[in-house]
Amino acid sequence: MASDRPLRIALVWRGDPHAVPLQFPRLQPIHDALERVDVAPAPVAFSEAAVEEARIQLLACDGVLAWVDPLTEGVDRTRFDALLREVSEAGVWVSAHPEVILKMGVKEVLARTRSLGWGTDTHAYATAEAFRTAFPARLAAGRIRVLKQNRGNGNQGVFKVELEDPAQPVGPGSLVTVLEARSDRPEPGVRLGDFMARCEAFLAGEGRLVDQAYQSRVGEGLIRCYMTQNRVIGFSEQFPRNLAIGEPDLPSFGMAREKTMHDEAAPRFQGLRRSMEQDWTPGLQALLGIETRDLPVLWDADFLYGPKTAAGDDSFVLCEINVSCVVPYPLTAVDAIAGAAKALAAAHRSRRASRDGD
Structure with missing residues (x-):
């Protein structure tokens, strides 16, 4: 019976499916974490030139974790999203599902959720x-x-x-x-x-x-809050690129790629953590109609510093939510990601088996 075999979860990225060796080093920590919880990871490189090959691989899995950007050298996710919808309809668990991405992984989410405490004039x-x-x-x-x-x-x-x-x-x-x-x-x-x-x-x-x-405080950097579904699993800090390249006289706007990682217990960000877990994520779900089980197992919310409060504390303004391709991520969070993925894929396999009479 299919339910007797170990769970199998595909780790998918955009690349050459015929590369040897087939690997995406930035996903190795999650690959290893899945193995620690007795899940078989299945590396899959997606290419528009080999969609049928990817379809066969994904349908043989119980779940899919995807890292494919919205745009890569002018190529969008149209064919990839169609494939994810197809395998999801077949009963394979997918994170992040294209329909969830269209709700929360687009810039329009900034306008749709501006009534939350992270909002501004948008x-x-x-x-x-x-x-x-x-x-x-x-x-x-x-x-x-x-x-x-x-x-x-x-x-x-x-x-x-x-x-x-x-x-x-x-x-x-x-x-x-x-x-x-x-x-x-x-x-x-x-x-x-x-x-x-x-x-x-x-x-x-x-x-x-x-x-x-x-946001006038953009020069103070960006805080990225990493999430597994509705739980905070870590933070990172980024600083403006003009400072990173040693040209402070240039305008501060775009952020450097380098990130300083922190785990979820970082003292400086506990207020932000409480807001995310207790108020903003539940508010996002209510406004967009997303059940907790459908939230991605790895997503992040990017914040700029907003105006100081009357008490002198920092406020935070949401500037983006990333869902499609979250890398890098805190290495301290990989076990939480793997555990959530295992539980969700197992639930989907059970429903799939009941439907198919397995």
């Missing part, structure tokens, strides 16, 4: 007309705004937009300075109308643009 545009109508007025009111494409990674499509002469009326001819988060060099003297026309490409199809208030 809006989502679904059409070019809505963008053209509302964005100039919001820029005029705040002088600096941050625009983000709905699905992306590696700071692609994230722009700081700053009025060069905020005393003047704002219109298509107004000059702005634009800085993309993956760049170190601002682009001054850009006509607002021209920049907005460029951004309209992000609204094609089901695209969205998210418009968020600029």
Whole structure:
């Protein structure tokens, strides 16, 4: 009987399925943690050129843990997500499921959850007309705004937009300075109308643009809160790239890739931990309609420092949720990730066996 064999969970990344050896070193700690709980890990490199091969491998598993970015060298997840939906329909547990990603792993989540304590002045545009109508007025009111494409990674499509002469009326001819988060060099003297026309490409199809208030404390760095479903499993800190490359006179916006990891008990972040576990994650689930069992076993929420409270404590503003490809992660958390994956995959296998009469 299938229920007599050890659980088998695929670890999936984008790569060459015929590479020798077939490995993704950054997933090795989770691979080893799965083995420690008597789960057989199955490495699977996904390529659009070998979808059928991947399908056969995934359908032979009880669960799938996926690390595939929304965009890799211009290639999106369309075919990969279709495959995950197919194997999920067949009874294989998938984390993160594409439908969950569409709810919480996109920038629009910043607007949909702005009523939570992590929220700020944030809006989502679904059409070019809505963008053209509302964005100039919001820029005029705040002088600096941050625009983000709905699905992306590696700071692609994230722009700081700053009025060069905020005393003047704002219109298509107004000059702005634009800085993309993956760049170190601002682009001054850009006509607002021209920049907005460029951004309209992000609204094609089901695209969205998210418009968020600029956080003046961005120069103090970013806090990443790692989660297994609704539990905090660790933190990391990142600091602005201009400091990392030794050019403090450049604007602070995009973050350096290097991270300082902390476990879930790090004293500095216990207030953030309580907020995530007791208030914000339950609030996210209620607003988006996500059951705890459907939350990913590895996801993270990225925060910038917000205004100080009246008591002088830090507040935190959500700037992104990562679900599709969370690496690196705290090595202290791999046993929690493996344990959750085992429990969820086992439950799915049991339901699958009952359905199939095994």
